Structures are given as C-alpha cells and as structure tokens.
Amino acid sequence: MSEPRLVEVRRNVLKQNDVIARGLRERFRESGVFVVSLVSSPGSGKTTFLERTLTELRPRYRVAALVGDLATENDAVRLARSKAPVKQITTGTLCHLEAAMVENALQGWDLRNLDFLFIENVGNLVCPSSYDLGENMRLVLMSVTEGEDKPLKYPTIFNSADIAVVTKNDLSSAVEFDWNAAEKSIQSVRPGMRVFRLSAKTGEGMSEYLEFLSRQLAEQRAVAQT
Amino acid sequence: MSEPRLVEVRRNVLKQNDVIARGLRERFRESGVFVVSLVSSPGSGKTTFLERTLTELRPRYRVAALVGDLATENDAVRLARSKAPVKQITTGTLCHLEAAMVENALQGWDLRNLDFLFIENVGNLVCPSSYDLGENMRLVLMSVTEGEDKPLKYPTIFNSADIAVVTKNDLSSAVEFDWNAAEKSIQSVRPGMRVFRLSAKTGEGMSEYLEFLSRQLAEQRAVAQT
Numbered sequence: 001m002s003e004p005r006l007v008e009v010r011r012n013v014l015k016q017n018d019v020i021a022r023g024l025r026e027r028f029r030e031s032g033v034f035v036v037s038l039v040s041s042p043g044s045g046k047t048t049f050l051e052r053t054l055t056e057l058r059p060r061y062r063v064a065a066l067v068g069d070l071a072t073e074n075d076a077v078r079l080a081r082s083k084a085p086v087k088q089i090t091t092g093t094l095c096h097l098e099a100a101m102v103e104n105a106l107q108g109w110d111l112r113n114l115d116f117l118f119i120e121n122v123g124n125l126v127c128p129s130s131y132d133l134g135e136n137m138r139l140v141l142m143s144v145t146e147g148e149d150k151p152l153k154y155p156t157i158f159n160s161a162d163i164a165v166v167t168k169n170d171l172s173s174a175v176e177f178d179w180n181a182a183e184k185s186i187q188s189v190r191p192g193m194r195v196f197r198l199s200a201k202t203g204e205g206m207s208e209y210l211e212f213l214s215r216q217l218a219e220q221r222a223v224a225q226t
Numbered sequence: 227m228s229e230p231r232l233v234e235v236r237r238n239v240l241k242q243n244d245v246i247a248r249g250l251r252e253r254f255r256e257s258g259v260f261v262v263s264l265v266s267s268p269g270s271g272k273t274t275f276l277e278r279t280l281t282e283l284r285p286r287y288r289v290a291a292l293v294g295d296l297a298t299e300n301d302a303v304r305l306a307r308s309k310a311p312v313k314q315i316t317t318g319t320l321c322h323l324e325a326a327m328v329e330n331a332l333q334g335w336d337l338r339n340l341d342f343l344f345i346e347n348v349g350n351l352v353c354p355s356s357y358d359l360g361e362n363m364r365l366v367l368m369s370v371t372e373g374e375d376k377p378l379k380y381p382t383i384f385n386s387a388d389i390a391v392v393t394k395n396d397l398s399s400a401v402e403f404d405w406n407a408a409e410k411s412i413q414s415v416r417p418g419m420r421v422f423r424l425s426a427k428t429g430e431g432m433s434e435y436l437e438f439l440s441r442q443l444a445e446q447r448a449v450a451q452t
Contacts, residue, residue: 009231042351042380043269043372046424070352071377093382095321095352123379124352125268126296145371145394146269152298153349154268157320168371174400 017131020099024134031111031225034217035119037133039151039157041140042081042123045077045167049141050120054082056210061115061217066105068097068122075120085109095127102133114216125154137216143168144177151185158189165209169199242347243357246325250360257337258450261345262442263359265383266367267376268349271393273301275367275426276346280308284438287341292331294323294348301346303414311335321353328359341443351380369394370403377411384415391435395425 008145013225028035040046057063057160064085067075076088087105102119111117117150119135121128140161142150145168158164172179179197191196198205198210254261266272268345276291283289287359290311293301302314313331328345337343345361347354366387368376371394377384382389398405405423412419422438424431 005235009235041269042376043369044269071381072375074254074375074378093349093352116408122352123267124350125346126323126350127352143269143371144395145369149298149300150268152300155297171371171397171400174397180236226368 014130017099018105021134024099024103027111028117028134028136029224031114032221033111033114034115034137034213034220035117035131035133035135036137036139036213037119037121037135038139038141039121039125039128039161040123040124041146044121044123044141044143044146045200046123047078049165049167050118051079051082052200052203052206052215053118053210054079054084056206057116057213058084060214062113063116063118064109064114065118066102067120068101070094070122078184091122095122095124096131097121097128097133098131099133107177109218112146116213125150125157129157129160134142136149136220137162139163139165141165141167141177144172144176144182148178148181149185151182151189158186158193161193162194163189163212164190164195166197167200169197169204170202240356243325246329247358247360247407250325250329252339254343254360254362255450257340258447259337259340259343260363260439260446261343261361262360262363262365262439263345263347263361264365264367265347265351265354266349266369267351267372270349270367270369270372271426272346272349272367273304275391276344277305277308278426278429278432279344279436279439280305280310283431283439284308286440288339288409289342289344290335291344291346292328293346294327296320296348314418317348321348321350322357322358323347323354323359325339325359330357342439347420351376351383355383355386363388365389365391366392367391368408369402370398370408374404374407375411377415381415384412384419385405387416387419389438390416390419390421392421392423393426395423395430396428 004031039061054063066087068089073088076086079086087106138161196209248267264272280289291305292313294315296317303313305312315327315331364387424434
C-alpha cells in the first residue's frame with residue numbers, strides 16, 4: 001500500500017503551504033488589509049453573496065477580490081460588475097486554493113490601498129479545509145437549499161471556519177428549511193460559532209453581516225496601533 | 227517542489243483503484259446487477275432523489291444502495307425508509323469513494339439477488355471523477371438552485387459521467403432557473419449527454435428516468451445472454 005507515502009508527501013505539501021501562508025498573513029497585517037476567505041459547496045451562492053458584499057462595501061471601503069475555480073473566468077466577470085478589482089485564479093483539476101496561488105495572484109497589487117480583500121475558494125466542502133491562505137477570517141457559506149445537516153456531514157470545514165453564513169433565506173419556506181435544526185448542527189460541530197442568516201438576492205440580513213465586518217476591521221486596526 | 231512525487235504517488239493509488247474496479251465490474255456483470263453511481267455537490271439532493279428512486283423501483287425490482295459520506299450515518303437512515311437494503315460507508319477526511327471501499331461494503335451481500343445497486347458518492351464535484359467504482363453508469367446530479375454554469379466550472383466530473391439529472395425542478399421559477407443555459411452548458415462540456423429534468427420532491431419527471439433505468443437493465447441482460 002502506498003497510503004503512508006501519500007500521507008507523507010501530502011504533509012510536506014501542507015508544510016510548504018503553511019510557510020507561504022505565514023508570509024501572506026504578515027504581509028496582510030503590515031498593509032492593514034482585512035482578509036476574508038469564503039468556502040462552500042458548489043452552487044451555494046458564494047459569488048452572488050460576494051458580489052453583493054463588494055457592492056455594498058464599496059461606497060465606504062476599498063475592496064478587492066480573488067476568486068478560485070477549476071475552469072472558466074465566469075465568476076471574475078460576474079464580480080467585476082461590483083466595480084471592485086477582481087482577479088480569477090483557475091486551478092485546473094485542483095479542488096482548493098493554495099497560499100502560493102494567492103501570493104502569485106496578488107503580484108502587482110498594492111495591498112496598502114485596500115481595506116478588505118475577499119478570497120473566494122473553489123466550491124468544495126472538503127479540500128480547502130487544510131490549506132491556510134493567511135486570511136484573517138474564514139467564512140463557510142451554506143444555503144437553505146442544501147439541507148440542515150451539512151455541518152454534521154462536513155465537520156472539518158465547519159471546524160476550520162470562523163463564522164458561518166446561511167444564505168438564500170428567501171427560499172426558506174419553499175424548501176421547508178428548519179432553522180433550529182441547522183443551528184443545532186452548526187453548534188454541535190463548532191460550539192459558539194457566529195452564524196448569519198441572510199439572502200444575497202433580497203438583501204435581507206446583509207447589513208448585520210456587513211456591520212460585523214466593519215467592526216472586525218476596526219478591531220484589527222486598533223490592535224495594530226497598540 | 228514535491229509536486230512531481232505527489233503526482234507519481236497519486237498515479238499509483240489510481241492504478242490500484244482501477245485494478246479493484248475491474249474486479250468489481252466483472253463481479254457485477256456475472257451477477258446480472260446493474261450498478262449506478264451518483265455524484266453531485268453537497269446539498270444538490272442526491273439522497274432525496276435516491277430515496278425516491280429506491281421507493282419507486284422496489285415494487286418491480288430488487289434494489290439496494292451504498293452511500294458514502296465523510297461522517298454520520300444520516301443518509302443510510304434516510305434511505306432505509308425506502309425499505310431497501312442500505313449500507314453507509316464513512317470516508318473520514320477522504321472526499322471520494324474508492325473501489326476498495328465498495329468491495330469491502332459489499333461483503334456478505336449476494337449480488338445475484340439484486341437487479342439494481344446504487345452507489346451514492348461523497349458530495350463533491352471534483353474528487354470522485356478519477357475513481358472508477360466498476361459501475362455500469364455514472365450519474366451526475368445538479369439542482370436548479372446551483373446555477374446553470376456548474377458543468378462549465380466542473381467539466382471533469384461532467385465528462386466522466388454518463389447521464390445528467392437536473393433536480394429540484396419545483397424550485398425552478400423561485401430561482402429563475404434558465405433551462406436553455408443549463409442545457410447549453412452541459413452539451414458544451416459533454417456533447418450528446420442525456421439529461422433528465424425532474425423533482426424528487428413532487429415526483430415530476432421521475433417516470434421518464436425510471437423507464438430509462440429499466441431499459442438499461444434489460445439491454446444489459448440481453449447482451450449478457452448473447
């Protein structure tokens with residue numbers, strides 16, 4: 001069995017990733033930019049949610065985004081409608097972003113000109129969990145159409161995330177979404193996790209989330225000055 | 227860079243998988259069971275779809291299912307409501323099923339007593355694509371809530387599948403699903419692919435799909451007798 005060798009090689013790849021991620025984190029801190037990464041399954045609405053986030057933050061903040069996908073530049077095109085700078089990272093057959101790809105994509109960008117940088121990972125609830133991208137906050141997104149037990153089935157990614165967002169709330173009644181069951185799933189996997197419930201389509205619940213982001217940025221900068 | 231070594235080790239794992247898959251395929255053929263594997267992103271409705279499939283086929287056929295997940299036995303519990311024999315495979319942190327897991331799960335089952343065996347893969351649009359499970363047919367499922375461009379973003383899995391099923395059609399108008407755009411995406415990635423549009427919740431479109439399965443089984447048995 002080549003399983004032990006595979007584990008060993010994978011460990012080296014992760015170690016290498018951690019080194020680059022540490023460099024990125026230091027760079028983000030020095031530049032004063034707050035970096036949020038987004039993970040979710042394909043089709044949970046990451047891009048719509050991110051487009052709305054960028055559009056609503058833009059009047060008050062300098063925002064930009066990197067977006068990862070196996071193929072196509074579709075998401076970058078969609079996000080560009082927000083008028084924020086956006087760069088697409090295509091990963092080929094790789095099911096996650098790595099710190100080196102982020103580093104590479106950031107070439108030519110002066111991070112000191114940014115307040116928020118968003119990194120949309122490849123749509124996947126497994127692969128991205130082990131790869132540190134140097135982000136300040138990892139956000140896991142699930143939609144009401146996916147079912148309430150997703151956190152129980154994908155505990156690692158929920159564990160590796162800092163906050164959870166439940167989106168497509170406008171479809172809640174159509175899919176008979178059980179909010180208590182979902183909240184219970186999340187809390188059993190990650191007790192105390194902050195959860196936002198919203199609809200990026202109607203805008204319902206967005207302001208609470210955006211205020212949370214603003215406070216995070218303010219806190220980070222307050223810490224940096226002490 | 228350890229990338230080339232990783233690729234080499236991965237190739238060996240895949241080769242090993244192919245050997246076991248070949249054995250499974252031979253066993254399925256000899257037993258006269260028609261094996262369908264299901265892949266999709268998490269939350270696209272695989273389990274609901276499979277539960278309905280099992281329930282509707284059971285009066286006429288002998289059916290059973292294996293269901294893969296990282297954690298929990300939730301899906302096996304749900305599928306057991308169909309009264310068909312169901313076994314859960316939990317993969318830990320692995321984002322796909324492998325032929326060896328299927329072989330292992332089938333221990334103690336006499337396949338000659340089955341007409342259809344369904345294998346529900348881990349919810350993932352990337353990892354399962356390279357792993358042959360010896361199945362007769364691979365079915366890729368996408369829901370109308372995921373967006374029309376999923377095939378363009380995950381071409382490999384759509385390419386590795388034999389048929390596509392678009393589900394949650396009852397939510398089509400709520401999410402303003404563009405059927406033509408979806409069909410175009412699928413056909414551009416996999417020209418000529420057979421696509422079924424249905425709702426496992428309301429039952430709409432199920433009979434066409436089930437008749438298709440019946441024909442597949444009949445054809446396989448006709449071939450086996452020649």
